[in-house]
Amino acid sequence: MSFQPTQEQKMAAEGLRKLLDNDIEPAFLAHGSGPIPKEMMVGWLKQLAEHGLTNAPHPEQYGGLGLDWVTHLRLYEEVGYSAMDIALPILINCVAADLLIQSAPEHIKERYLSGLLSGDIIASVGISEPDVGSDVAAVKTRAVRDGDDWIINGEKTWISNGELSDFFVCTCKTGEGELTHILLDRKEHPYEVRGIPKMGLNGQSTAQIFLSDVRVPVENTIGGIGAGLKNTLVTFERARVHMGAWGYSIARRAMDEAIKYSQQRTQHGKQIAGHQLIAEKIATMATEIDAARLLGIRAAEMIDLGLRCDKECAMAKWYGTEIAVKATRDALQIHGGNGVTTDFIVERLVREAIIAPIPDGTTEIQKLLIARALTGVQAFR
Ligand SMILES: Cc1cc2nc3c(=O)[nH]c(=O)nc-3n(C[C@H](O)[C@H](O)[C@H](O)COP(=O)(O)OP(=O)(O)OC[C@H]3O[C@@H](n4cnc5c(N)ncnc54)[C@H](O)[C@@H]3O)c2cc1C
The missing domain is CATH 1.10.540.10 (Acyl-CoA dehydrogenase/oxidase, N-terminal domain)
Structure with missing residues (x-):
């Protein structure tokens, strides 16, 4: 490595x-x-x-x-x-x-x-539904065969890129315990999309997608009928490595902003960077960011080598996103009152960081995956 x-x-x-x-x-x-x-x-x-x-x-x-x-x-x-x-x-x-x-x-x-x-x-990929979050196998959106077509009914939620995307890979239930990926082209297989306002990241789209008798040719099936769950797990590995990077990239920005501010701001007769409790926060941020990046790079290298890396991707996602919450919070604290104003970008970083531990498997789910890989015993239900 x-x-x-x-x-x-x-x-x-x-x-x-x-x-x-x-x-x-x-x-x-x-x-x-x-x-x-x-x-x-x-x-x-x-x-x-x-x-x-x-x-x-x-x-x-x-x-x-x-x-x-x-x-x-x-x-x-x-x-x-x-x-x-x-x-x-x-x-x-x-x-x-x-x-x-x-x-x-x-x-x-x-x-x-x-x-x-x-x-x-632009693409969207949709698993989540109003009643289906961490338990991805419980998908209810139904695709039923009608000759050479699928007829799709259901509702997806939290779909990133939803309002902007040209196509949508939808995870559908096609039989008992059988999930299948089907590609819907926005123009050819129209569906209703509604944006979801959030605490941050409103520049990009997160949306609900409503599917009512949407007719899609069977040739738009991705990965074969019934391969949806297996392919979702591979997709999650790639997504989780990115999610870890979401965390440490924001944390790195927050740290750089905090360093700059702590060098410029003086209190009690010196730069606040010279106060030991501020110095400790910056040292912790720097160390945790490096650790998160190393976890991410290790997982990415394992993907490159074609090695099984569900545990390593889960570690990268959990750690990277959680240190971001901590680092952005500390960076805001270092900015004092200025930190809560929109004149400084740390307030935006705090709102963006706190979202990261949720998508692509929450922190709790990553921990269950890591423990299952180590003990061989699953603690999901
Ligand atoms: C900004 C954003 C973008 C997203 N983008 C997409 C997307 O593009 N496509 C998509 O399909 N989905 C997307 N999602 C959905 C995301 O993957 C889900 O929100 C996530 O998987 C959690 O599901 P949930 O929100 O239903 O929470 P729930 O599953 O209801 O969980 C609620 C709480 O219970 C905990 N919990 C659940 N089960 C267990 C358990 N067995 N043990 C311990 N704790 C448990 C969770 O950790 C969480 O704290 C996105 C979400 C967000 C916020």
């Missing part, structure tokens, strides 16, 4: 940092906290694709760069550092691309993959 980025990874991250610092982050901040219009989001995704996001870890035959997940993760961290509202759509697009590459029939790959990897197309 490489602790330090390679020369290529360093150069790629530096190039990306320049684009984010000089162009994308200022435009994102000027836009404000409201929903980012689709054209604006696609514009940013296309610029980022030129720097390896979303395309770095995917095969060249589909428009990817054929690099590794470790490189992708190092680049992903930079986007999260600047704007999680843009990094989250990239996470979903990347995971959807991986799912299509692994499991979709050729005609679906041909139709959607190059656009997805170039940033022109």
Whole structure:
């Protein structure tokens, strides 16, 4: 395992940092906290694709760069550092691309993959429902065969990219204990979408999706009938590595803001960075961010090596997202009263960090997965 980025990874991250610092982050901040219009989001995704996001870890035959997940993760961290509202759509697009590459029939790959990897197309992936959260096997949205079509009925919720996406990979129940992924094209198989206002990350979309007798050709089945649960678990591994990076990228930004502030602000006759209780907070942040990144890089390297890594991905997700909650809170505390105002970005980081321990399996679920891998005994129910 490489602790330090390679020369290529360093150069790629530096190039990306320049684009984010000089162009994308200022435009994102000027836009404000409201929903980012689709054209604006696609514009940013296309610029980022030129720097390896979303395309770095995917095969060249589909428009990817054929690099590794470790490189992708190092680049992903930079986007999260600047704007999680843009990094989250990239996470979903990347995971959807991986799912299509692994499991979709050729005609679906041909139709959607190059656009997805170039940033022109946005995807959604939906498991969660009003009554289905941590227990993913309990999906109720039903797909019933009618000749060469599926007829889909149900309701999905918390669907990232929902309002912006061009297609939606829906996890459907197709038989008793049988889950199947079906791709719905927004234009060809219309469904109703409603945005969900949240405490943060309202630039990107989180939505409810209502499916009422939606007719989709059976040839839009991804991964074969009944493969939905198995493929969801693989998807979760990729998503969880990104989720850990969501956490430590925000934490790193919060730490940098706190360091800057603590050097400038003086109280009791000296810079607050010189007060020991402030110094302790910064030292803890730095150490936890490094630990979280190392967990993430280890999991990504295991994905690259084709090793089983459900436990390692769960560790990366749990630890990265939880240290973000702590680090952003401490960064706000270091800002004192200024921290709660919208003049300083730490208040936004706190709101974005506290969301991270929930999607793609809550912290509690990650701990159950880790313990099950170690003991062989499941504690889910
Ligand atoms: C911003 C955001 C984006 C999301 N994006 C997507 C998306 O794109 N696609 C998608 O399908 N879903 C998405 N989700 C949904 C997300 O995956 C679920 O919210 C998550 O899995 C938890 O499910 P739940 O909210 O129903 O909570 P519940 O499952 O109801 O859990 C409630 C609480 O009970 C705990 N709990 C549940 N079961 C156990 C147990 N066995 N032991 C101990 N504690 C337990 C949980 O940890 C949690 O604290 C998103 C959610 C958010 C907030």
